[in-house]
Amino acid sequence: MSDLVGGPHAHSGSSISRTMVLVLVALTPATLFGFYEFGWPAVFLFLVTVTAAIAAESFALALGGKPQKPFLLDGSAVVTGWIIAMTLPPWAPWWIGVVGSFIAIVLAKHAFGGLGQNVFNPAMIARTVLLISFPIEMTQFLTPQPMFTGGSPGFFEGLEITFAGHTAFDAVSSASLLGAIKTQLGLGVPVNEVVGGSLSLTAMALGIVPGSMGETSAVAILLGGILLLATRTITWHAPVAMIVTMAVLAGLFQAIDPGRYPGPAIHLVSGTFLFAAFFIATDYVTAPATGMGKLIFGAGVAALTFIIRTWAAYPEGIGFAILLMNAAVPLIDHYVRPRIYGRTRSGEPIRYEEI
Amino acid sequence: MKMFRIKGGIHPDERKDLAAGKAIETVPLPSLLRIPLQQHIGAPAVTVVEKGDEVKKGQVLASARGPVSAAIHAPTSGRISAIGRFVAPHPSGLPGQTITMRPDGKDEWGELPAPIEDPFAVEPDVIAERVAASGIVGMGGATFPSAVKLGLRNRNKLETLVINAAECEPYLTCDDRMMRERSEAVIDGIRILRHALGVERAIIAIEGNKPEALAALKAVCSANQFKDVLIARVPTRYPMGSEKHLVQTLTGKETPARALTADIGVVVHNVATCYAIREAVRFGRPLISRIVTVSGGAMKRTGNFEVPIGTPISHLIDHCDGFNKEPDRLLLGGPMMGQPIASTRTSIVKGSNGVLALCPDETPARQTMPCIRCASCVSACPCGLTPFEMAGHIRKEELDAAVKIGLLDCIACGSCAWVCPASIPLVQYFNYAKGKLTAQQRAKHKQEETKRLTQFREERMERQKRAKQEAMARMKAEREAKKKAEAEKKRAKQETIGA
Amino acid sequence: MIEAMAVLFGLGGALGGGLGLAAYYLRVEGNPIAEEIEGLLPGTNCGQCGYLGCSAAAEGLAKGEIGVAMCPPGGKTLASQLADKLGVEADLSGMKDKGPVTAFIFEDLCTGCTKCLKRCPTDAIVGASRQMHGVVDDACTGCEVCEEVCPTGAITMRPVTDTLMTWHWPKPDTGLAA
Numbered sequence A: 001m002s003d004l005v006g007g008p009h010a011h012s013g014s015s016i017s018r019t020m021v022l023v024l025v026a027l028t029p030a031t032l033f034g035f036y037e038f039g040w041p042a043v044f045l046f047l048v049t050v051t052a053a054i055a056a057e058s059f060a061l062a063l064g065g066k067p068q069k070p071f072l073l074d075g076s077a078v079v080t081g082w083i084i085a086m087t088l089p090p091w092a093p094w095w096i097g098v099v100g101s102f103i104a105i106v107l108a109k110h111a112f113g114g115l116g117q118n119v120f121n122p123a124m125i126a127r128t129v130l131l132i133s134f135p136i137e138m139t140q141f142l143t144p145q146p147m148f149t150g151g152s153p154g155f156f157e158g159l160e161i162t163f164a165g166h167t168a169f170d171a172v173s174s175a176s177l178l179g180a181i182k183t184q185l186g187l188g189v190p191v192n193e194v195v196g197g198s199l200s201l202t203a204m205a206l207g208i209v210p211g212s213m214g215e216t217s218a219v220a221i222l223l224g225g226i227l228l229l230a231t232r233t234i235t236w237h238a239p240v241a242m243i244v245t246m247a248v249l250a251g252l253f254q255a256i257d258p259g260r261y262p263g264p265a266i267h268l269v270s271g272t273f274l275f276a277a278f279f280i281a282t283d284y285v286t287a288p289a290t291g292m293g294k295l296i297f298g299a300g301v302a303a304l305t306f307i308i309r310t311w312a313a314y315p316e317g318i319g320f321a322i323l324l325m326n327a328a329v330p331l332i333d334h335y336v337r338p339r340i341y342g343r344t345r346s347g348e349p350i351r352y353e354e355i
Numbered sequence B: 001m002k003m004f005r006i007k008g009g010i011h012p013d014e015r016k017d018l019a020a021g022k023a024i025e026t027v028p029l030p031s032l033l034r035i036p037l038q039q040h041i042g043a044p045a046v047t048v049v050e051k052g053d054e055v056k057k058g059q060v061l062a063s064a065r066g067p068v069s070a071a072i073h074a075p076t077s078g079r080i081s082a083i084g085r086f087v088a089p090h091p092s093g094l095p096g097q098t099i100t101m102r103p104d105g106k107d108e109w110g111e112l113p114a115p116i117e118d119p120f121a122v123e124p125d126v127i128a129e130r131v132a133a134s135g136i137v138g139m140g141g142a143t144f145p146s147a148v149k150l151g152l153r154n155r156n157k158l159e160t161l162v163i164n165a166a167e168c169e170p171y172l173t174c175d176d177r178m179m180r181e182r183s184e185a186v187i188d189g190i191r192i193l194r195h196a197l198g199v200e201r202a203i204i205a206i207e208g209n210k211p212e213a214l215a216a217l218k219a220v221c222s223a224n225q226f227k228d229v230l231i232a233r234v235p236t237r238y239p240m241g242s243e244k245h246l247v248q249t250l251t252g253k254e255t256p257a258r259a260l261t262a263d264i265g266v267v268v269h270n271v272a273t274c275y276a277i278r279e280a281v282r283f284g285r286p287l288i289s290r291i292v293t294v295s296g297g298a299m300k301r302t303g304n305f306e307v308p309i310g311t312p313i314s315h316l317i318d319h320c321d322g323f324n325k326e327p328d329r330l331l332l333g334g335p336m337m338g339q340p341i342a343s344t345r346t347s348i349v350k351g352s353n354g355v356l357a358l359c360p361d362e363t364p365a366r367q368t369m370p371c372i373r374c375a376s377c378v379s380a381c382p383c384g385l386t387p388f389e390m391a392g393h394i395r396k397e398e399l400d401a402a403v404k405i406g407l408l409d410c411i412a413c414g415s416c417a418w419v420c421p422a423s424i425p426l427v428q429y430f431n432y433a434k435g436k437l438t439a440q441q442r443a444k445h446k447q448e449e450t451k452r453l454t455q456f457r458e459e460r461m462e463r464q465k466r467a468k469q470e471a472m473a474r475m476k477a478e479r480e481a482k483k484k485a486e487a488e489k490k491r492a493k494q495e496t497i498g499a
Numbered sequence C: 001m002i003e004a005m006a007v008l009f010g011l012g013g014a015l016g017g018g019l020g021l022a023a024y025y026l027r028v029e030g031n032p033i034a035e036e037i038e039g040l041l042p043g044t045n046c047g048q049c050g051y052l053g054c055s056a057a058a059e060g061l062a063k064g065e066i067g068v069a070m071c072p073p074g075g076k077t078l079a080s081q082l083a084d085k086l087g088v089e090a091d092l093s094g095m096k097d098k099g100p101v102t103a104f105i106f107e108d109l110c111t112g113c114t115k116c117l118k119r120c121p122t123d124a125i126v127g128a129s130r131q132m133h134g135v136v137d138d139a140c141t142g143c144e145v146c147e148e149v150c151p152t153g154a155i156t157m158r159p160v161t162d163t164l165m166t167w168h169w170p171k172p173d174t175g176l177a178a
Ligand code: SF4
Pocket: B380, B381, B382, B383, B384, B385, B387, B409, B410, B411, B412, B413, B414, B415, B416, B417, B426, B427, B430
């Protein structure tokens, strides 16, 4: 018999690593689609980023004098690295992935105290820092070149693109959808013409558009999101709040001036929005704890995203939006708490009329 | 019947099949019974027998002390072989006052109070008195003296008696078996209790995972056309057996914090308690045995046993042919809220509903990881608390902060720790904090007491000193007076001589 | 980019410095009310701290004449409470904490001289002249005065052990949590 152990003496069997594995499974459709769309360079960049994340975790653990095994096996570093890879332009050079992973793991996670202690979503920090520091590399998107088709680079060409920064493929690079809209609008082209042209809504939903490695296909992301919801890994609150808020805001402004403001559909399926709704805004560590809190969080993220996308200088604002809302989480958690059994919301015992 | 939803809760692996099919068996008397004096909430009972006394079955060994306490009776006939301290059925393994008794094997009843022929014709107080005299306590594990609960009739306006037969703890099947095998007696006991509380209706709440028990009780009710007993099938969900949550499920009313269910007109008793009350009322038999589920993956044989109070757990385990492998944990009670026991030498007491020997695959002991704020615990908590936050405060010794966000409203049900993917021992944090707060209060009390004593002593010293001074002054005065007188005398003498 | 970084660093430095200055100038003056401190002390006036009594000791503490680790009966717990109250940092790791103790009298050695009885600040020792003395555990504060005065060395201090009434679950291992 072991020493004194407190109850309960039964457990659901859940564990951090199991949760993380579920997230990875949910990420798989979008990832595979990204590989297919963007070919070997995407695969290499992905591998480099994830490996770097694990190395960074190991390094930070060693630095902090923490045991390696339990934390490396919990899978959180892999998830972070994986998510970073998903948000990178697929043909970005290898060092972008490495730098991103180190920023995320060492600065955004371990500097705050490690697993569970960070205030900001590590992947979003990495993405934002990269975007600010390396604007060129981070905005070089390309028209999808499905694997094994003519335009797709072969294995060795792929290696060259990722590791040697080959520029032969500059020809195919183009702006992401949101970037395109922003530029075109700036030139005075109405929204419907921009969208009607090379960028059809169906293409965007399926993901056959320029964009980050794992974020282009709304369908693949939804598939993963549904899996997360079905396994109760995440709750519906944050994604639903994000989608509804975005749809309402975009709808409202489109009604005001259809020529200037793209409609809800475009906002929802483009860029990182759906990916963030299911994989970033649902990050346990950096989101509020209660359902109500998550609703507020999701709505806040969507509103900020819309504002940044529409009026600020960056075509995509979700990274900033998430980080801003992350900062508000302690506040939300402080004020939005569940009602304690037998007490009113203000904490007083419930009073019934005298019987 | 309309049911109301409760917040939170979990669905642990039931594992009731291990023992649910086994009929209640009686266990042969052990060679020694060890009967702790504290088997209930409240003050320990006071012994009224002495070492060497011969006692008969049912005779009072220790009587209740104060309003919240319960008497203890001899489970069989025999001789008191010791009264002293012995390791208690408690996680600490510390000793507590215990009566040790050597059964003589005759199992002879002593003189019992006369049976109450028609319990429905007597005043409720008569029944309450009998329940108190029979040492009956809540047998679902809470062990609150039942007579005190019957007395609530005088304090609150009661409407409903709820019989807690949810048995929501995994593994345990003792209530289930009792309802199946002794359905007539159980219903009779419930009706007596209903009468004793002076309420119109009794609702028996049984979780849906016990269809046989439901059917058995329903059959009794419809055969006798009892209109005052309703049988409710409540959802199978832990912790349905928590008094306040059960009442909410049935009535939709939340019991206010820091209050009793009686404050909203409902009194809850466990089924096994009803059976014990019937035994006491109809036959005058005190509470001297109970039904215990023996189960768990490490047991060779599982089952439900009628066991005399005070039977050593080792005896019960031996009766079940021992372990088939070294158990990882040995528990008294269910896996969710049961307590680990340090030694099998301790005994079955009034509140022991189960003895579980769990093997490692039943109690996954994982490494505790940092909290990832997944909030599973928040959704699981039936009391609307934020366990991760409370544990975080307690970890930093900020007990007051934990109290502020609801620590004292926690019922220690363990739902939060059950779901926690980081395997954080949340309940132990809460138990630690609650215990520490009590200790702090005790220390403060002692400090005040010390100050009072010190002051008292100083005053006394002061008084003594004053008295001494006064005495000295008096003595001095006397001495002086004497001297003076002597001097006077002398002078007088001299004067006489001189004259 | 360099500009941006410079601005950020500047901003950070200014804000951080501001906070530091604010913490320095707007510091809540420690308000060491001797009375409040006295409330924390055991109040037995046992004199082990070198002061005449607890209130004198409280004043001494308030004036900073002695450190917080001054009261043996109060132990480490009291020391950390005092440190909190006085707003001082105290390294208590070196402080021996025997934990709470109570006096125990060896029956064989006790001659019934009543010396201890007279000295006990809380009247925790009962007995009479030439009779064996006993200790009332609930009243004893473990101040050790009796131990010192006993001519036959019959008194010793024993740690208070947990009972079923006082035991509580220990704090769990924090595991891998920071
Ligand atoms: S043990 Fe306490 S905090 Fe945890 S679920 Fe139960 S009531 Fe809530």
